[in-house]
Amino acid sequence: MESDSVEKNAAMNVFWYKMAKCNNILIRNIPLLGCIAFGIIDRGTNVLQVRPISECPLSCIFCSTDAGPYSQQRISEYMVDLGQLVEAFEWAASYKEIDDIEAHIDTVGEPSMYPQLVELIGRLSENKYVKTVSMQTNGFLLNEKLINELDSAGLSRINMSIEAFEPDLARKIAGIDSYNIDRLLWNAQYIARNTDIDLLIAPVWLPGINDNEIPKLIEFALKIGAGKKWPALGIQKFLQHKNGRKPDVKVMSWEKFYSQLEEWEKKYRTKLILSPEDFGSHDSKALPRMFRRYEKIKAEIIGPGWMKGEKLAFARDRVITVVDAGNVPVGKEISVRIERVVDGIYMAKR
């Protein structure tokens, strides 16, 4: 059974307004489970992903979620009411019956776009089931004052995505002219040297584009003292996603990727091949899954979807993304078939 708090969220009352080319939607009074673009995601481990906002100020050439001002696929951006996000998190955390939860703020955009980020981190770190509060960021909107506030609020770790040192290349990869790599590097150094927040630098390796930058980033991370408690680096292999941007990169096998990481591990004497155990991750009781694949259900359309052609729908206290409902009006009940169920995220078709 769901808790009262989640039951309460079943009432439909989505407030939204239009800006620029996107629907900008404040998520309030709908369930915060089931949609990849906002809310809480549980993948059956002690890590609960927290997604307060979907917007991003960058438009990286490799972005797997087609985020930012030059997005071609998105039709909506979402922001979640702070009180309701915390309430949903508290329910999810207590349901798991463990006391070493990592609350991981990792949006489909940039968490520091969320106006109440500091308060959110404070509320998550106060939770008695939470051991670690971590956050992904591109670092673009950070500054000394905000970093100090995040530190005081109890943020344990920042995973910062930096792809290149060389300013023109860094700007080209970030996809916007105002990208200033020097400011980002300063922020990274400030976090590592002046706060209790641990820093992990997480570059995406784009073969043929930033090969020469990765060793420089390893040297930088080690020089500034990243990785006080967790690994200093999390180098990511570029993977192409259906709705993501597709830069002109050379295809690299997993074998080549890992053998290069192994070589760098020896050269720099630091851990680069990572496993969930390096972050204290382990399996734990999953939140209730409400639908099975291919199940036919009735759902009510409650608002615009995230990508073109999509609508958000509601059934059994979950949000479902209906991928072919672009023309269906809000408030209408329709029959859908659940096509995809991954870690409590639901995609359906009419």
Ligand code: SF4
């Ligand atoms: S910072 Fe992340 S979310 Fe934003 S555009 Fe770059 S890859 Fe996408």
